[in-house]
Amino acid sequence: MKPFALRDLIDDRPQDGVFRVNRALFRDQALFDLEMKHIFEGGWLFIGLSTQAENPHDYFTSFIGRVPIIVQRDGEGQLRCFVNACPHKGVRLVQKRCGSARRHVCPYHSWTFDSAGANKNIKWQKSGQYGAGFDEENHDLATVAKFGEYRGFLFASLNADVPTLEEHLGETRKLIDLIVDKSPEGVELVPGRVVFTYAANWKMQLENCSDQYHFTSTHPSYIRILDQRAKETVNEVVQSSIGAADFWQEDASGVTGGTMSFDHGHVLNWGVMPVSAALPEFERAEELARLHGAAKRNWMFNMRNLTIFPNLQLAENASSQMRVIRPIAAGMTEMQTWCIAPRGESAQARAFRIRQYEDFFNPTGMATPDDTVCYEEAQIGMAEQDRPWLQGHARGWSASVEGGNDWSDMIGMKPARSVLADAQLCDESLFGSYYRAWSARMAEALA
Amino acid sequence: MTTLTKSASLTQSEATAYLAREALYLDRLDFDPWLDLYTPDCLFWMPAWRDDGTQTEDPDRELSLIFYRGRRNLEDRVQRIRSGFSVASAVMPRVAHMIGNVQAEAVGEGHMRLDSSFITNVHDVRTNKSHAYFGRYEHELVLQDGAWKISSKIIRLMNDVVPTMLDVYGV
Numbered sequence: 001m002k003p004f005a006l007r008d009l010i011d012d013r014p015q016d017g018v019f020r021v022n023r024a025l026f027r028d029q030a031l032f033d034l035e036m037k038h039i040f041e042g043g044w045l046f047i048g049l050s051t052q053a054e055n056p057h058d059y060f061t062s063f064i065g066r067v068p069i070i071v072q073r074d075g076e077g078q079l080r081c082f083v084n085a086c087p088h089k090g091v092r093l094v095q096k097r098c099g100s101a102r103r104h105v106c107p108y109h110s111w112t113f114d115s116a117g118a119n120k121n122i123k124w125q126k127s128g129q130y131g132a133g134f135d136e137e138n139h140d141l142a143t144v145a146k147f148g149e150y151r152g153f154l155f156a157s158l159n160a161d162v163p164t165l166e167e168h169l170g171e172t173r174k175l176i177d178l179i180v181d182k183s184p185e186g187v188e189l190v191p192g193r194v195v196f197t198y199a200a201n202w203k204m205q206l207e208n209c210s211d212q213y214h215f216t217s218t219h220p221s222y223i224r225i226l227d228q229r230a231k232e233t234v235n236e237v238v239q240s241s242i243g244a245a246d247f248w249q250e251d252a253s254g255v256t257g258g259t260m261s262f263d264h265g266h267v268l269n270w271g272v273m274p275v276s277a278a279l280p281e282f283e284r285a286e287e288l289a290r291l292h293g294a295a296k297r298n299w300m301f302n303m304r305n306l307t308i309f310p311n312l313q314l315a316e317n318a319s320s321q322m323r324v325i326r327p328i329a330a331g332m333t334e335m336q337t338w339c340i341a342p343r344g345e346s347a348q349a350r351a352f353r354i355r356q357y358e359d360f361f362n363p364t365g366m367a368t369p370d371d372t373v374c375y376e377e378a379q380i381g382m383a384e385q386d387r388p389w390l391q392g393h394a395r396g397w398s399a400s401v402e403g404g405n406d407w408s409d410m411i412g413m414k415p416a417r418s419v420l421a422d423a424q425l426c427d428e429s430l431f432g433s434y435y436r437a438w439s440a441r442m443a444e445a446l447a
Numbered sequence: 448m449t450t451l452t453k454s455a456s457l458t459q460s461e462a463t464a465y466l467a468r469e470a471l472y473l474d475r476l477d478f479d480p481w482l483d484l485y486t487p488d489c490l491f492w493m494p495a496w497r498d499d500g501t502q503t504e505d506p507d508r509e510l511s512l513i514f515y516r517g518r519r520n521l522e523d524r525v526q527r528i529r530s531g532f533s534v535a536s537a538v539m540p541r542v543a544h545m546i547g548n549v550q551a552e553a554v555g556e557g558h559m560r561l562d563s564s565f566i567t568n569v570h571d572v573r574t575n576k577s578h579a580y581f582g583r584y585e586h587e588l589v590l591q592d593g594a595w596k597i598s599s600k601i602i603r604l605m606n607d608v609v610p611t612m613l614d615v616y617g618v
Contacts, residue, residue, distance in 0.1 A: 052498075060498065096499075096500070097498040097499070097500070098498040098499060099499070190508070190509060190510050191497045191498075191503055191508070191509040191510065192494070192495035192496065192497055192503040192509045192510030192511065193495065193496070193497070193498055193510075194495055194510065194512065194607075194609075195607065195608045195609070196608065196609040196610070196611065196612075197608065197609070197610050197611065198610075198611050199574065199610075199611065218534070220530075220532035220533075221526075221527040221530040221532040221533035221536070222527065222533075224526075224527075224530065224532065225523045225526065225527060228523075229523075334608075338510075339510050347507065347508070350507065350508060351506075351507035351508070354506070354507065354508075354509075354510060354511075354514075355514070357510065358510065358511055358512070358513065358514055362512055362513070363609040363611065363612050363613060364493065364512040364513050364609065364612075364613045364614070365513075366523070366524065366527050366533075368612070369533075369535035369611070369612030369613075369614070370533055370534050370535045372535075372611050372612060373534045373535045373573070373611065373612065374534060376574065376611065377534070
């Protein structure tokens with residue numbers, strides 16, 4: 001028996017100005033299991049950057065939903081994605097997070113595979129007295145159904161019945177371009193991965209990245225420090241870029257930013273930031289305008305929080321962060337986080353980027369802990385089910401228009417919907433894009 | 448290092464007592480005397496871990512969990528904890544540091560290097576959950592105006608998957 005019908009979970013009635021989400025989406029473990037199957041293991045998922053396996057035979061390991069994977073280059077440099085499990089007994093083949101290997105030998109019974117995933121040896125195969133059926137089976141590592149790359153960003157799907165990666169990413173490719181094109185050499189991950197967990201649903205993180213509304217409420221302690229630091233000339237204090245920006249200042253006037261929603265659940269919230277020395281990219285400001293035009297260069301300086309549904313978030317605000325959301329249970333999520341940076345930037349710019357990153361983004365910093373504690377408090381508060389509908393997806397619906405606006409036109413981008421906002425609008429209608437994609441993927445299971 | 452005068456270095460037991468005193472201030476969440484232990488230009492550094500299983504070494508090119516040069520930044524941390532505007536600091540956890548395996552070495556006149564191991568048990572009162580953090584400390588102490596001050600503290604955190612949050616008093 002199906003536990004819920006879709007209409008009981010997402011109340012989507014645009015004609016009545018209603019969009020509501022049932023708090024069961026955050027709490028129910030049966031729904032979580034369906035999400036794993038139909039969202040995380042049922043469609044495109046971000047799995048890493050190609051620079052994480054740079055040279056022939058380099059590999060890194062990760063997960064698609066619950067399934068362990070290896071992403072590896074063969075001797076010719078071709079990248080592939082395999083299930084990280086020996087076909088013999090299902091043992092996880094590679095335990096390291098990254099490395100370089102021409103061969104992988106299973107630690108349990110020594111079955112051996114090359115860097116292209118082909119089985120090279122089954123121990124004592126000739127003496128094994130196997131039946132005919134065994135010989136007919138493929139003993140190579142299982143490849144994932146779909147694997148694709150867009151400008152170094154790697155995606156995979158365990159389900160073959162998905163749109164092309166190009167179609168899945170759609171117009172958000174132009175937002176990925178803004179990140180990659182900051183350097184002619186592209187982007188890289190700063191060494192050092194920071195991992196944390198929080199005892200709440202993965203969609204709390206999904207939403208928070210795109211939630212402008214919380215910033216001045218959740219982070220006043222950090223904002224006070226930014227204000228204080230901005231007034232100080234002592235060079236030992238860690239300075240921040242967003243301190244100088246208007247998009248979150250409640251007394252700022254005019255358009256300070258907005259949101260854009262894309263097909264397949266991707267969203268952007270953004271804020272105007274000047275082309276100024278407050279960002280480490282400033283050293284290349286003129287070169288970037290020459291290479292890409294002033295409009296695209298200016299967009300590279302805007303605050304941008306991009307979610308590629310369901311698990312990748314690229315945050316360009318206080319610094320630049322790549323986050324990967326890994327749901328563990330309905331009430332437990334693991335976050336994998338990195339500082340993502342343009343290759344070849346000066347040592348000074350890199351150090352500046354890293355310093356800003358640590359204070360803002362780390363679970364050991366001064367902003368993220370206040371977010372994650374709020375997620376957990378939401379998880380506790382959402383135990384109440386008599387009034388199932390949340391009121392947190394309602395702002396901005398009457399400001400949301402189909403298509404883009406002057407700002408998206410600047411970089412020739414065509415979002416499905418957009419909102420232009422002053423500092424206090426703080427659109428929540430963009431979350432509709434998440435939940436419509438959620439519904440589309442869950443429809444079959446929930447009906 | 449037999450040329451050092453007695454007062455310009457710390458004995459093993461004095462070094463151990465010094466670390467215990469820092470731990471006590473943190474356990475009591477008594478931040479003013481804790482900050483007083485540090486020199487104005489101190490290094491306070493908790494490196495992150497690379498994917499290859501080694502720790503980051505160059506804080507200007509690699510990520511750290513915490514990296515500050517200057518006590519001023521630690522004062523900011525304390526200000527945030529006390530501000531009343533940080534939900535993560537609204538219900539303060541209870542903390543107990545255990546420090547052991549202390550090795551003290553005089554590296555110069557009025558300059559000591561202390562290696563130690565730590566375990567901190569943090570009870571999160573908000574969620575009723577306890578967490579343990581463990582790793583190694585590397586302190587450098589300098590003698591300034593007759594008092595020993597921490598000029599450098601490196602925290603090598605071994606279990607770096609952080610449950611929700613971790614602040615300066617938790618390690």
